Amino acid sequence: xxxxxxxxxxxxxxxxxxxxxxxxxxxxxxxxxxxxxxxxxxxxxxxxxxxxxxxxxxxxxxxxxxxxxxxxxxxxxxxxxxxxxxxxxxxxxxxxxxxxxxxxxxxxxxxxxxxxxxxxxxxxxxxxxxxxxxxxxxxxxxxxxxxxxxxxxxxxxxxxxxxxxxxxxxxxxxxxxxxxxxxxxxxxxxxxxxxxxxxxxxxxxxxxxxxxxxxxxxxxxxxxxxxxxxxxxxxxxxxxxxxxxxxxxxxxxxxxxxxxxxxxxxxxxxxxxxxxxxxxxxxxxxxxxxxxxxxxxxxxxxxxxxxxxxxxxxxxxxxxxxxxxxxxxxxxxxxxxxxxxxxxxxxxxxxxxxxxxxxxxxxxxxxxxxxxxxxxxx
Amino acid sequence: xxxxxxxxxxxxxxxxxxxxxxxxxxxxxxxxxxxxxxxxxxxxxxxxxxxxxxxxxxxxxxxxxxxxxxxxxxxxxxxxxxxxxxxxxxxxxxxxxxxxxxxxxxxxxxxxxxxxxxxxxxxxxxxxxxxxxxxxxxxxxxxxxxxxxxxxxxxxxxxxxxxxxxxxxxxxxxxxxxxxxxxxxxxxxxxxxxxxxxxxxxxxxxxxxxxxxxxxxxxxxxxxxxxxxxxxxxxxxxxxxxxxxxxxxxxxxxxxxxxxxxxxxxxxxxxxxxxxxxxxxxxxxxxxxxxxxxxxxxxxxxxxxxxxxxxxxxxxxxxxxxxxxxxxxxxxxxxxxxxxxxxxxxxxxxxxxxxxxxxxxxxxxxxxxxxxxxxxxxxxxxxxxxxxxxxxxxxxxxxxxxxxxxxxxxxxxxxxxxxxxxxxxxxxxxxxxxxxxxxxxxxxxxxxxxxxxxxxxxxxxxxxxxxx
Numbered sequence: 001x002x003x004x005x006x007x008x009x010x011x012x013x014x015x016x017x018x019x020x021x022x023x024x025x026x027x028x029x030x031x032x033x034x035x036x037x038x039x040x041x042x043x044x045x046x047x048x049x050x051x052x053x054x055x056x057x058x059x060x061x062x063x064x065x066x067x068x069x070x071x072x073x074x075x076x077x078x079x080x081x082x083x084x085x086x087x088x089x090x091x092x093x094x095x096x097x098x099x100x101x102x103x104x105x106x107x108x109x110x111x112x113x114x115x116x117x118x119x120x121x122x123x124x125x126x127x128x129x130x131x132x133x134x135x136x137x138x139x140x141x142x143x144x145x146x147x148x149x150x151x152x153x154x155x156x157x158x159x160x161x162x163x164x165x166x167x168x169x170x171x172x173x174x175x176x177x178x179x180x181x182x183x184x185x186x187x188x189x190x191x192x193x194x195x196x197x198x199x200x201x202x203x204x205x206x207x208x209x210x211x212x213x214x215x216x217x218x219x220x221x222x223x224x225x226x227x228x229x230x231x232x233x234x235x236x237x238x239x240x241x242x243x244x245x246x247x248x249x250x251x252x253x254x255x256x257x258x259x260x261x262x263x264x265x266x267x268x269x270x271x272x273x274x275x276x277x278x279x280x281x282x283x284x285x286x287x288x289x290x291x292x293x294x295x296x297x298x299x300x301x302x303x304x305x306x307x308x309x310x311x312x313x314x315x316x317x318x319x320x321x322x323x324x325x326x327x328x329x330x331x332x333x334x335x336x337x338x339x340x341x342x343x344x345x346x347x348x349x350x351x352x353x354x355x356x357x358x359x360x361x362x363x364x365x366x367x368x369x370x371x372x373x374x375x376x377x378x
Numbered sequence: 379x380x381x382x383x384x385x386x387x388x389x390x391x392x393x394x395x396x397x398x399x400x401x402x403x404x405x406x407x408x409x410x411x412x413x414x415x416x417x418x419x420x421x422x423x424x425x426x427x428x429x430x431x432x433x434x435x436x437x438x439x440x441x442x443x444x445x446x447x448x449x450x451x452x453x454x455x456x457x458x459x460x461x462x463x464x465x466x467x468x469x470x471x472x473x474x475x476x477x478x479x480x481x482x483x484x485x486x487x488x489x490x491x492x493x494x495x496x497x498x499x500x501x502x503x504x505x506x507x508x509x510x511x512x513x514x515x516x517x518x519x520x521x522x523x524x525x526x527x528x529x530x531x532x533x534x535x536x537x538x539x540x541x542x543x544x545x546x547x548x549x550x551x552x553x554x555x556x557x558x559x560x561x562x563x564x565x566x567x568x569x570x571x572x573x574x575x576x577x578x579x580x581x582x583x584x585x586x587x588x589x590x591x592x593x594x595x596x597x598x599x600x601x602x603x604x605x606x607x608x609x610x611x612x613x614x615x616x617x618x619x620x621x622x623x624x625x626x627x628x629x630x631x632x633x634x635x636x637x638x639x640x641x642x643x644x645x646x647x648x649x650x651x652x653x654x655x656x657x658x659x660x661x662x663x664x665x666x667x668x669x670x671x672x673x674x675x676x677x678x679x680x681x682x683x684x685x686x687x688x689x690x691x692x693x694x695x696x697x698x699x700x701x702x703x704x705x706x707x708x709x710x711x712x713x714x715x716x717x718x719x720x721x722x723x724x725x726x727x728x729x730x731x732x733x734x735x736x737x738x739x740x741x742x743x744x745x746x747x748x749x750x751x752x753x754x755x756x757x758x759x760x761x762x763x764x765x766x767x768x769x770x771x772x773x774x775x776x777x778x779x780x781x782x783x784x785x786x787x788x789x790x791x792x793x794x795x796x797x798x799x800x801x802x803x804x805x806x807x808x809x810x811x812x813x814x815x816x817x818x819x820x821x822x823x824x825x826x827x828x829x830x831x832x833x834x835x836x837x838x839x840x841x842x843x844x845x846x
Contacts, residue, residue, distance in 0.1 A: 003561075003811065003815070004560070006564070006811075006815040006818075006819075007560045007561050007563075007564035007565075008560060008564075009815075009819060010564040010567050010568065010818075010819065010822065011560055011563050011564050011567065013819065013822070013823065014567045014822075017826055018387070018388075018391060018392035018395070019392060021384075021387055021388035021392065021830075022388055022389065022392040022393070024388065025388055025389065052423050053423050053424060054423075055421075055423060058379075058420050058421070058423070061385065062379075062383060062384075062385045065384045065385050065388065065389070066383075066384050066385075066834070066836075069384055069388075069834050072834055075830060075831040075834035075835060076831075076834065076835045078827070078828070078831040079828075079831040079832050079834070079835040080835075082828060082831065082832075086786045086787055086790075087782075087783070087785065087786045088783045088784070088787070089779065089782065089783045090783065092835075152779065152782070152783070153778075153779070153782065154775045154776075154778040154779040154782065155775070155779050156774075156775045156776040156779060
């Protein structure tokens, strides 16, 4: 038995490893929610003979051990870092681009959905036209369409520019607003987040300006706003999926009309039955997902009433990209209704008719629109 | 339970090892047996009964066959009984739906399938218990007197789920009388870590590439995509399976057992015959000992030999899965082996190593196409893609992207498939034992840390050979 010291060392190290692993299960307390992953973590499953026999107990137990493993965030970071070293261009559904850019790797699961959604909106617009309601559609580009040069080469990602042309050709009773040139001309400004899949409020500002031309309102100039950073340590959704050490933070910039011209707002959140006089959920800046400062994240429906002297009312059907844009629009309508079809199951047409709304705006990210299963609920 | 899971590594293994080494020698086998039953029941709470049944049945058969040592007819009777019971179990759970499907197809019926789920490891443990009764019959070993010891052999968790297929005679002595020591334990640790890394860091990783390509509609695949895909599968199945075998062997050593090696750098082979001496060695050994030799082995006429080889290889294929593509895969290799044995070998000898290697790898990769496509139609279309038949593009964006993303991983895989690293380590060992030891310790620690990282973030941790 030569090499005795080596053998003893290996045995001791491995035993230490096993002991540490075992103790780590006991010592660290169970967490209920992971801010980093934005999901609830599995809790200790209850035992029953029935669950044992149908294998659900063992599966739940294994998930529980997996989810509650100590320093989970550290391990995920280590793995992502290793993948970057191995020159893999994507990890966990996120492209890791150059210059610290992350891009969402969205797989279009059903290529027919784009046509389905186009026809749903088309039908809606026909109905709207008959009822003297104007319909506008603002497709929002994803980060990769504007910052393509930082994407890994040859990625087979969904071509949003072609999709936009395809959509605007097929939709003829609805105004489709193209903000591509606006985004490109301002791309040297901070218009998209690097660690989150959304655009920034500054980015949506330029869309807001373009919308004014089509929706009959005069947009305010940038000098009419107070703008300031309310956070300089924001890590967004994409970072959460593929965290890396030494990744620079994003900052969150907020725009508010100067007090001398700012109207009064009353925001009513249906889901929580709460009201607010501000367009922003300031408390959410302390949460992990700081983007929820904008309209409090996902709501089935919320209503914004202002004291602006106009009879213009707006109904917005949207995904989360609208959240940064809506605070700008709120300055031009007496009432704005904001609906997210993922959570809203009532009839949109009935609601619009009942409340005498005369303008409808669809705001969707192009990639998400091409894969959205909820629009057809409209 | 899977070795590459946190439940196994952080709970089952530490607790089992601790209890095993605390208890006195006399009940070590009992502890191992109970732990193995718990391990198996964890994944198969109901079917654990079948494994216990198989254990009891063959334990009794072993004793009875030995009892009738001078009564050839009775001896034979009980041997047949054991084989029939084991094959019936295997046949019923694994092949009944396959049989029903074929009957439906041939006679145009619609008999309802049983839709039984396959008890994990049944292909392995039935083969192991049969090796016992057959070797007792052949008087190669004495029957095991202690049912706990025998149960320990059958259920032993290291090799129960995915091999190696350990013949009873291999560990009969160690079962009754073994001495664990630091040397064997540390050897086991290093082999275990090597196997874990192969599975988690290599196989799971490259498996994602295969999965990406396999999930695309087959008509749209470019030639480069098809090649990337099948090369990914070629690596995945090797590192997955050999990784699991290594873990089994490593764990066996930790408990004082020496299991036989199951893989010997198969992708370095220079002929298909050589490949099958390096791939899943315990399976080929089993089929040779218990099917080929009883059929006559090398002592029969050329025609009969060819016939026997074809039978054995078709059976080998079918063992891998209850589907015709597996039978064809087995037969495919049977035919190549016959051609090599009787015709090609003398020509192959004269060729350079590189050409022999290319010839071998090409045939193996084509084999994997047959293996991985249950739908033979798709398999053939895929084969066409490899050779730019009926293919729209040779390259496309997607395949270039994947190649770029995986190029470093692929290089690591290619090097790891050869004995380059083990040769380097051996060279270092000869020059300086100390440096060698430091390197091994560093590698082990880094590997463990990385493995935990990948296991914790596992969105993808399949195990290919679980269909057995």
